Amino acid sequence: MASAIAFPHIDLPPAALQLHQEVRAFLRQQKEAGLFDPATRSVDAGFSRPFSQEMGKRGWIGMTWPKAYGGQERSYLERYVVGEELLAAGAPIRAHLVADRQSGPVLLKYAAEHLKHRLLPEIARGNLSFCIGMSEPNSGSDLFAAQAQATRYEKGWRLNGQKLWTSLAHHADYMIGVFRTAPATKENRRAGLSQFLIDMRSPGLDLRPVLFPNGEHEFNEVFFNDVELPEDHLLGEEGAAWKQLTSELAYERSGPERFLETLSALTALLQVVGSNPDSRVAEGIGRLTAQLYTLRRMSISVAGTLQAGQEPVLEASLVKEVGTVWEQQLPSIVRDLAAPLDLEADEREALDMILDRTMAMAPKLTIQGGTIEILRGIIARGLGLR
Amino acid sequence: MLGEQEDESLLRDMIERVFQDLADPQVSKMSPPPSSENPLWAAIEDLELPKLWVSEDLGGVGGQPKDVLETAQLAGQFALDAPLVETILANRLFSLCGIDLPKGPGSVAPLDRKTRVTLDAEGRLHGKCRKVPFLRHINWVGILAHDVDGTAWLCLADLKNDASTNRGEPSVEGRESLQLAAIEPLATAPLSENFDPDYPIYCGAALRSAQIAGALSASLELSVAYAQNRKAFGREISRFQAIQHNLAIFAGQVAAATAAMQSTLEAINDPFGVSDHALLAIAAAKCRAGEAAAKGAAIAHQVHGAIGFTRDYHLYKFTQRLRGWQDDFGSEAEWALRLGALAAKAGPEGYWPMITEERH
Numbered sequence: 001m002a003s004a005i006a007f008p009h010i011d012l013p014p015a016a017l018q019l020h021q022e023v024r025a026f027l028r029q030q031k032e033a034g035l036f037d038p039a040t041r042s043v044d045a046g047f048s049r050p051f052s053q054e055m056g057k058r059g060w061i062g063m064t065w066p067k068a069y070g071g072q073e074r075s076y077l078e079r080y081v082v083g084e085e086l087l088a089a090g091a092p093i094r095a096h097l098v099a100d101r102q103s104g105p106v107l108l109k110y111a112a113e114h115l116k117h118r119l120l121p122e123i124a125r126g127n128l129s130f131c132i133g134m135s136e137p138n139s140g141s142d143l144f145a146a147q148a149q150a151t152r153y154e155k156g157w158r159l160n161g162q163k164l165w166t167s168l169a170h171h172a173d174y175m176i177g178v179f180r181t182a183p184a185t186k187e188n189r190r191a192g193l194s195q196f197l198i199d200m201r202s203p204g205l206d207l208r209p210v211l212f213p214n215g216e217h218e219f220n221e222v223f224f225n226d227v228e229l230p231e232d233h234l235l236g237e238e239g240a241a242w243k244q245l246t247s248e249l250a251y252e253r254s255g256p257e258r259f260l261e262t263l264s265a266l267t268a269l270l271q272v273v274g275s276n277p278d279s280r281v282a283e284g285i286g287r288l289t290a291q292l293y294t295l296r297r298m299s300i301s302v303a304g305t306l307q308a309g310q311e312p313v314l315e316a317s318l319v320k321e322v323g324t325v326w327e328q329q330l331p332s333i334v335r336d337l338a339a340p341l342d343l344e345a346d347e348r349e350a351l352d353m354i355l356d357r358t359m360a361m362a363p364k365l366t367i368q369g370g371t372i373e374i375l376r377g378i379i380a381r382g383l384g385l386r
Numbered sequence: 387m388l389g390e391q392e393d394e395s396l397l398r399d400m401i402e403r404v405f406q407d408l409a410d411p412q413v414s415k416m417s418p419p420p421s422s423e424n425p426l427w428a429a430i431e432d433l434e435l436p437k438l439w440v441s442e443d444l445g446g447v448g449g450q451p452k453d454v455l456e457t458a459q460l461a462g463q464f465a466l467d468a469p470l471v472e473t474i475l476a477n478r479l480f481s482l483c484g485i486d487l488p489k490g491p492g493s494v495a496p497l498d499r500k501t502r503v504t505l506d507a508e509g510r511l512h513g514k515c516r517k518v519p520f521l522r523h524i525n526w527v528g529i530l531a532h533d534v535d536g537t538a539w540l541c542l543a544d545l546k547n548d549a550s551t552n553r554g555e556p557s558v559e560g561r562e563s564l565q566l567a568a569i570e571p572l573a574t575a576p577l578s579e580n581f582d583p584d585y586p587i588y589c590g591a592a593l594r595s596a597q598i599a600g601a602l603s604a605s606l607e608l609s610v611a612y613a614q615n616r617k618a619f620g621r622e623i624s625r626f627q628a629i630q631h632n633l634a635i636f637a638g639q640v641a642a643a644t645a646a647m648q649s650t651l652e653a654i655n656d657p658f659g660v661s662d663h664a665l666l667a668i669a670a671a672k673c674r675a676g677e678a679a680a681k682g683a684a685i686a687h688q689v690h691g692a693i694g695f696t697r698d699y700h701l702y703k704f705t706q707r708l709r710g711w712q713d714d715f716g717s718e719a720e721w722a723l724r725l726g727a728l729a730a731k732a733g734p735e736g737y738w739p740m741i742t743e744e745r746h
Contacts, residue, residue, distance in 0.1 A: 005603065005640050009648035012744055020742055088738045263738075270734040282726030287718070289725045290673035291642075293666065293741060298645040318641040321634065379637055380630035383610050 007297070007315060010304030016077045023060075023085035030054060030091075038090050041264065041357055043218040047171050048092035049126070055093075056126030061100045065108060070121030076307040080255065080300060087260040094168060099123045101255075103130035103176050110236030110244060111197065119174070133163040133177025133198070133222065140165070141374045143178070144189050144242065148224060150179035150196060150234075157196065157234065159204075159227040169220040170207055172200050178241050193241035197233045204228070214360045254302050254316035259295045259323030261365060265331040266292075268354040269338055272347045284337040288330065295323050314382035321375050328365040331358035397449070398456050404429045411465040411604070412700050427468055427491060435470060437487065439478035446481060451651045454478075455596040459647065462600025462711075465703040467559075469493050469520040471593050476528035479586055482657055483540050483575035492526040493518050495564055497714040499587065503531040503566060505539050510568040517710065521545075521562040529571065530586055538583045541571035558706040581657030588660060588668045590715030592650035595675040598711050599643040602678060605686040605704045606640050609633060612690055629689060636685040639678035646671040646678070652745070662728055663743060669721040669728075676718040679708040 030036040035051045055061050063079040065071025086093050104123050107116055122128045139145035148161025159179055169175065175198040182192035198205070204227040210219035236244045266288060273281050298319045305312040335355050343351070366372040380386050408426040430436065439454045440446020449457075458471045472493035479494070480487055495515035496503060503513030511531055518527065529541040543566065577583050610633060613624035623629050650671045653664035683705040687694050694701040712718065732740040 005606075005637060005644060007641060007645035007648060009651055017744055020739075024739075084742070267734045267737060270729065270732075270737055273730055275730050275733060277726065277730050279723055282730065283719055283722045284726065285729045286669070286722030286725030286727075287673060287677075289666075289729050289741075290646075290670040290677070290718075290722060293649070293670035294642050294646045294674040296741065297649045298641060301645060301648075314637075315641065318638050322638040322642055325638075373631070376631040376634035377627075379634035383606075383633055383637060385610060385613065385624045385630050385633060 005314065005318065006312075007301040008304070009297070010077070010300050012077055012081065012300065013075070016075070016081045019078055019081040020085060022058075023082055026054075026058065027085070027089050027091060036089075036091055041090055041354075043094070043168075043212075043216040046092045046094040047129075047168060049095050051092045052095040052126030052129075054126070055096065056124055059124075061096050061126055062104055062120065062124035065104060065120060065124065069108065069116055070124035076303045077300070080303040084256040084260065084296070087256050088263055090264055095129050095171070096123065096126050097257075098132060098168070099128060099130040101257075102132065103174070106176055106195065106235060106244070107197070110195065112232045115197065115232065128174065129168065129172045131166050131169040131172035131175045131200075133166055133169075133175045133179075135165045136162055137164050137221075141371050143245070144184060144193065146178055146180055146193060148177070148179050150181050150194060150229075153228075155228065156231040157229040159196070159198070159224040159229065161224050163222040163224075164219075165210070166220045166222050167218050169200065169222050170209065170217065174198060175200055175222070176235065178245070181238050190242035192239055194238050195235040195241050195244055196229060197235055198227065198229060202227045202229075212360070212364075214357075254299060254319040254323075256296070256299055258320045259292070259299070259327045262327045262330045262358040262362070263292075264354050265334040265358045268351050269334045272338065272341065272343050272351055281337050281341070284333065288333065291326055295319070295326060298322070314379065317375055317379050317382065320370075321372065321379060324366050324372060328362045331355055331362055335359065397453055398460070400433060401435070401457055401460055404433065405460060405464040405466065409464045409466055409468075411703050424468075426466075430468065430470055436473045436477055436491075437481075438474050440481040440487065444481045445487070446477070451592075451654050454654075455592065455647060455651065458593045458596035459600035459603075462597030462602075462707070463604045465601060465604070465700070465707055469524055471597060472519055475586070475589055475593060478589065479528055479540055479581070480542065483577075483580045485540065485542055485573045485575055488526045488542060488544075488572075490525045491520065492524045492528065493520065494528045494530070494586065494590065496530065497590065499716055499720060503529055505531040505533045505541065505571075505574070506568075507534060509574070510570050511541060511543060511566040512568060513566050515564040515566070517561040517713070518564045519710075520560040521564055522560055526572075527564065529566070530577075538577040539574050540577055540580075540586075542573040543569050543571045557710075558703055559710060561710060582660035584660045584665075585654075585657050587715050588664065589654050591668050591672040591721070592647070592654045594711045594714050595643070595647040595650060595671040598675040598679045598708060599640070599647045601704045601708050601711075602640045602643050602682045605682060605701065605708075606633070606636050608701060608704070609636065609686045609689045612694075616691075623689075632685050632689060636682050636689075639682040639685075643675045643678040643682070646674040662740075663745060665724060666728060666740065669716075669725045672716055673718045673721040673725065676712040676721075679712050683708045 030051060035048060059072045060082050062071040063074040064076060067073050104120060107119060134143060136146055136148055150157045150159050163177060177196050177198055178193050179196055180192050181194040184192050204225040206223040208221040209217045210221055211217055302312050302316050302319055338351060408429055434447050437446035438449040438457060442448035454474060461471050469491050473491050476492050476494045477487050495518050497517060501515055503511055505511055511529055526545055527543050529543050531539050531541055533539060613629050614622055616623050649667045653667040686701060686705060690701055693699045729737055
């Protein structure tokens with residue numbers, strides 16, 4: 001009778017709760033040391049090699065990885081807590097975020113041993129940054145329409161083509177990219193795509209910045225002209241990208257980054273409304289709080305389910321769907337709540353600065369990491385509708 | 387739930403089987419009233435469910451908040467035609483006050499925060515409690531009243547004196563207004579000696595959140611099945627992307643309501659444990675569940691088209707219940723106001739620690 005949607009209540013274990021305090025203390029330290037300025041939220045400010053290295057010293061990158069590869073073998077829930085504290089504070093985590101969240105796990109599953117031993121410990125130390133090469137000028141949501149090619153030659157592979165919207169490629173040491181090693185067939189359009197590890201300093205690899213509307217540089221177009229890779233830079237099986245990507249796309253990205261990206265707008269509002277706001281503001285903040293509190297419980301539940309070795313594909317998709325819509329609307333709601341308030345000029349300016357930024361970023365929140373339309377289609381499949 | 391032992395889900399399975407057999411929402415069943423002649427209520431009494439939240443040493447089943455919330459969720463899922471949840475809540479409160487448990491089905495009243503029932507100097511109740519579920523079919527009500535000094539009391543009122551006011555055709559769940567005109571209660575007990583004055587409304591809010599989660603889940607299931615079967619333009623309407631996306635959005639609301647109800651577990655455990663921490667969990671749950679109820683019900687009706695907007699089909703049993711439960715024990719806006727006050731008190735530095743605080 002009931003639908004199969006389950007969000008069991010998960011109590012965070014003491015080891016995870018402990019981390020709330022540890023990370024908060026760490027952030028205070030980093031602020032004092034000048035490595036972290038909460039007031040600066042640009043893409044550039046988000047990338048800090050020194051900050052990532054400090055994280056690495058505490059074993060907070062690659063937390064769940066085997067110790068043999070530089071990890072700590074800690075739980076998903078402990079990793080969750082570290083992640084949410086950093087995101088809530090707006091800490092500069094871009095230098096290790098992708099490597100920690102996606103690239104490392106891909107290498108763990110599919111890379112040759114010597115590559116794992118070379119790269120994973122360095123990622124865990126905060127020394128290496130990765131980018132993701134998936135989208136192209138003519139393929140984004142439709143990943144299987146990718147055309148950039150990898151062809152064999154006597155020493156390995158040659159890559160040709162382009163990737164687009166490649167976040168922070170200009171800072172990355174490596175890319176994990178999807179390239180076509182065989183044509184797709186009519187019967188199987190998922191066939192023929194493979195995953196590769198690419199050194200971003202390879203000859204033949206060029207970048208062009210692609211700026212956000214507000215002028216910030218996150219995206220790039222990456223050009224491959226006979227970029228050469230050794231044989232063993234193929235990750236996993238040839239032609240198996242469709243299979244290798246599924247778990248990554250399906251449930252590993254339902255964490256707090258799916259709803260905390262604009263939290264600064266809410267804290268900025270709290271900064272100016274005082275301890276006893278009028279009922280209009282109180283109700284507005286209250287609704288947002290109810291939504292945030294619930295999203296967090298949903299997300300922790302998914303993390304706990306992952307910890308138990310299950311694959312909550314539908315639940316993870318639901319967290320992403322509800323979460324990204326919420327974080328996208330948050331700045332506008334805050335803007336409305338704040339509009340009639342009598343604020344000091346400098347208060348208004350500080351609030352507006354944060355609102356300007358979060359509202360400028362809002363459109364991308366339901367596009368990045370898989371558009372919401374595709375996500376809703378995945379949910380529909382999970383409900384048995386397709 | 388995760389890591390559950392077999393015997394913990396035994397109760398849930400038993401209740402679900404009873405409801406499957408005797409509480410099919412497709413079968414209209416307002417009469418006979420929930421009494422021993424009614425097979426559903428007889429089965430409920432057999433399982434001693436009215437005493438589910440009464441401790442064993444007080445003659446109850448000794449159920450934990452988890453059992454109670456799951457039962458409420460099931461009651462919502464089956465659009466139960468009986469005031470089981472209200473009876474469970476009332477008996478919980480009576481047992482904490484040393485008031486002997488009455489027999490049969492009952493309710494608590496008032497169900498909203500604004501209605502004031504007074505206990506006068508002669509010990510008689512005055513007031514009007516609106517929208518009391520199954521009023522014609524219950525024998526008693528647990529009334530939360532205030533005396534002239536403002537002291538809060540729990541009172542057991544017998545309804546055989548025809549204290550109720552019947553006005554026209556009762557709604558789904560048989561909700562009607564209860565007029566208390568100098569009614570002498572059978573028993574009274576002061577709240578503050580026995581639990582925090584906010585405890586009843588916190589429990590009510592948590593239970594309603596669970597019922598909302600159950601009813602939304604069932605409504606989604608109904609909507610998916612309908613879309614998979616209903617044909618238009620030469621194909622099942624489930625094949626249309628607009629329908630798929632609306633149901634995906636609906637599923638997100640079911641997810642939110644389900645997660646929300648779970649977070650109230652700790653908050654309703656301790657009758658004196660009404661803290662800011664508990665307020666956050668309860669308020670967030672009821673506010674979010676109420677929001678989910680509105681959004682989900684709207685999509686359910688949209689997917690069903692005209693048939694869903696009739697009594698020929700049973701969707702209305704869920705959506706009318708959802709509508710009523712949104713208002714019980716605090717509406718979204720009322721709880722949001724309290725949450726906003728909490729948040730402002732915490733301030734920008736304290737807000738995130740407040741959201742993440744856990745106590746075991």
